[in-house]
Amino acid sequence: MSAALALLPLTDDLTPVRLAGAGPFEIGRDPGSAVVLTDPAVSRHHARIVRGDAGFEIEDCSGKSGIWVDGVHLGEGDRAALLDGTTIKVGPSAFVVRDPEEADAATNETHVPAPSTVEPKPRSGSDPYATRESIFLRLRADGTLDRQLGWNEFHARYAPVIAGFARNAGLAEGEVDDVVQDVIMGFFRKHDSFEYDPSKGRFRGYLKCITVNAVRDRWRRRKKQVELSPDHDPASDDPMDARWEREWAETMLRRALEEVRQKVQPRTMQAFELYGIKGMPVEAVERETGMSAAAIRHAKMRILHDLQECVRRYRQQEG
Numbered sequence: 001m002s003a004a005l006a007l008l009p010l011t012d013d014l015t016p017v018r019l020a021g022a023g024p025f026e027i028g029r030d031p032g033s034a035v036v037l038t039d040p041a042v043s044r045h046h047a048r049i050v051r052g053d054a055g056f057e058i059e060d061c062s063g064k065s066g067i068w069v070d071g072v073h074l075g076e077g078d079r080a081a082l083l084d085g086t087t088i089k090v091g092p093s094a095f096v097v098r099d100p101e102e103a104d105a106a107t108n109e110t111h112v113p114a115p116s117t118v119e120p121k122p123r124s125g126s127d128p129y130a131t132r133e134s135i136f137l138r139l140r141a142d143g144t145l146d147r148q149l150g151w152n153e154f155h156a157r158y159a160p161v162i163a164g165f166a167r168n169a170g171l172a173e174g175e176v177d178d179v180v181q182d183v184i185m186g187f188f189r190k191h192d193s194f195e196y197d198p199s200k201g202r203f204r205g206y207l208k209c210i211t212v213n214a215v216r217d218r219w220r221r222r223k224k225q226v227e228l229s230p231d232h233d234p235a236s237d238d239p240m241d242a243r244w245e246r247e248w249a250e251t252m253l254r255r256a257l258e259e260v261r262q263k264v265q266p267r268t269m270q271a272f273e274l275y276g277i278k279g280m281p282v283e284a285v286e287r288e289t290g291m292s293a294a295a296i297r298h299a300k301m302r303i304l305h306d307l308q309e310c311v312r313r314y315r316q317q318e319g
Helices: 100-111 151-168 173-187 203-223 240-261 266-277 282-289 293-318
Strands: 004-009 017-020 025-028 047-052 055-060 067-069 072-074 079-081 087-090 093-098 134-137 147-150
Touching: 004 100, 004 240, 055 067, 055 072, 072 079, 072 266, 072 293, 079 293, 093 240, 151 173, 151 203, 151 240, 173 203, 203 240, 240 293, 266 282, 266 293, 282 293
Parallel strands: none
Antiparallel strands: 004 017, 004 093, 025 047, 047 055, 055 079, 067 072, 067 087, 087 093, 134 147
């Protein structure tokens, strides 16, 4: 992370924020805050971003209501690192942390041209991935995404992002399924091995452009059947970037949680989920798990750190 950071909105009513310098940067309802949030659920001085030796960190200043960092509840006095891809939720408002240069690149990718993705549908009952056991992705510029994945693994990894975005664009469930297939088959319609050109944008932005094209195609088909304004295009409205970032961030967190779960003792993971995710009082978690309050708090911060490292790695790999 550089000497500055960008907060990109994950909710539709927010605008991007850039912070540079040593800080601290207040978040709250106070008009003098660096990030002003007007919702009554937010305190006047709700949270604070500070710059430490290792980079930016966020701490809760609100007491009971707290903040959420990568889906984990932080209470008063808790502090967590802000890495590229970290999500922050303060009251109903949510942001994702990005390096300012990366944020600019992500915004520009909205306009990266993407090929048409509409493919003929396979015959009923056939598996469109059955004859293609593996795919290969390569980013030659920086070495990211240089890997071979199975078709089913690729589908499991990226279909939730595509489907969530399509639902937010107002498509019905059957149309969502069609968009997922159109997008994934569109990547590989000419070659079994797909070599991605980083000069056209990052992988995440390239996937977004293809998904937007597929959603627009579905809406064009719908216009022939229902009365809609000729310029009606829900995939091109202002919140599009926020919706895509939200789907991407949530998918990354789910992947990270599953990866971390495999490395943590079940009782420790139970304490983390009860205390860190569900927000159960530490005394209740003590009774439920038999762990001490100190061990529960330590487990929360340690697992949060591991989750953030996973998300950081995913971001580096996938752009």
